Amino acid sequence: DGGITQSPKYLFRKEGQNVTLSCEQNLNHDAMYWYRQDPGQGLRLIYYSQIVNDFQKGDIAEGYSVSREKKESFPLTVTSAQKNPTAFYLCASNFLGHNEQFFGPGTRLTVL
Amino acid sequence: GEDVEQSLFLSVREGDSSVINCTYTDSSSTYLYWYKQEPGAGLQLLTYIFSNMDMKQDQRLTVLLNKKDKHLSLRIADTQTGDSAIYFCAETPEGPYSGAGSYQLTFGKGTKLSVIP
Numbered sequence: 096d097g098g099i100t101q102s103p104k105y106l107f108r109k110e111g112q113n114v115t116l117s118c119e120q121n122l123n124h125d126a127m128y129w130y131r132q133d134p135g136q137g138l139r140l141i142y143y144s145q146i147v148n149d150f151q152k153g154d155i156a157e158g159y160s161v162s163r164e165k166k167e168s169f170p171l172t173v174t175s176a177q178k179n180p181t182a183f184y185l186c187a188s189n190f191l192g193h194n195e196q197f198f199g200p201g202t203r204l205t206v207l
Numbered sequence: 208g209e210d211v212e213q214s215l216f217l218s219v220r221e222g223d224s225s226v227i228n229c230t231y232t233d234s235s236s237t238y239l240y241w242y243k244q245e246p247g248a249g250l251q252l253l254t255y256i257f258s259n260m261d262m263k264q265d266q267r268l269t270v271l272l273n274k275k276d277k278h279l280s281l282r283i284a285d286t287q288t289g290d291s292a293i294y295f296c297a298e299t300p301e302g303p304y305s306g307a308g309s310y311q312l313t314f315g316k317g318t319k320l321s322v323i324p
Contacts, residue, residue, distance in 0.1 A: 099249075135215065137295065137314035138250075153311065185249055195240070196312060198249035 098122065099199035101186050106204045108173070108180070116171045116202045118186030125191040127169035131155060132183040132201075141184075144169055145191060173204065181206045213296050213315035220323050225283040227318045229296030232277065236298040239272060241281045244293045244317070253281070253294075286322050293317040 099120040108114045118127065126145045130138040140153030144163040158177025163169050169188075173180045183203050187196040210232045219225045231239070237258050242250040256263045256270045256279070263270045269282040283290055296315040 101249075135316065137211070137316040138312075140311055143311070187250075195238075195252055195255060197252065198242075200249045201247070203247070 099186060099188055099197060101184075101199040101202050103202060104200065106202055108204065108206050110206055111175045113172055113174050114204065116173065116184055116186075116204070118169045118171065118199060120167055120186075120188045120199075122188060122197065123166070123190075124188035124197075125166070126189050127163065128187040128196065129153075129159070129161065129169070129171045130185045130187065132185060138185060141171065180204055211296055211298060211313050211315035213294075213318045215316065216319050216321070218321045218323060219286050221286060221288060223286055225281075225286045225290065225320055225322075227281045227283075227294050227296075227320065229279040229281075229315055230277055231279065231296070231298050231313075233298060233300060233313070234277070235300045236277075238299045239270075239279050240295075240297040240299075240312070241268075241270065242295040242297060242314075244295065246292075250295065283320075286320075288322045288324055291320055291322045293319050 102117045128143040129141040131141055132138050139155050141159050142150055142153055142161040144150035147163050147166050150161050150163050158174055160172045183201050185201045186199040189196045212230045240255040241253045243253050244250050254265050254268050256272050267284045271280045295317045297312045
């Protein structure tokens with residue numbers, strides 16, 4: 096099955112700990128994205144990557160880091176510097192030149 | 208910067224039509240999208256429209272675009288309980304190679320559609 100997978104679905108973290116969220120796609124998409132969703136809010140872009148080994152900050156990159164070592168993988172690390180990390184995190188991807196983005200099922204991160 | 212506005216809630220009776228409205232400010236918006244999000248899930252692309260179109264119909268879904276007023280609407284005919292979800296309007300700017308950030312989607316806050324049986 097082709098698609099975007101995110102793991103885990105639910106994640107709990109203690110304050111002061113870094114945590115990494117996984118995003119994998121087997122659609123051969125070039126670009127990948129990370130969004131954050133808070134209740135009653137739209138999606139806000141954290142980071143995006145159009146090619147391997149390159150990525151750009153979105154609107155709310157502070158406290159987050161990413162890597163793009165492989166085309167199919169775009170992990171997001173939520174660092175202890177992120178002051179309010181509890182949220183629903185969504186990964187998306189698409190082909191360059193095609194603006195339709197396809198989304199994964201999301202990871203709900205809760206900081207205890 | 209770009210802004211996309213939607214009303215937050217809509218309640219309709221099963222079998223009626225639903226109309227979800229969206230306004231945007233970026234005059235260079237080229238692609239306008241409607242996404243559906245069911246509880247605890249990711250976003251599902253429902254439909255999209257190019258800015259040079261006025262209307263697009265896809266089964267029970269009709270998208271209307273008034274580019275002059277920067278107004279987009281999604282009509283769902285014969286609304287069913289399975290249509291209950293949050294609907295997001297989103298836009299991207301002109302052209303796929305317009306520079307850094309050209310692939311960024313700007314989302315509205317979403318309209319929560321509740322269908323009453």
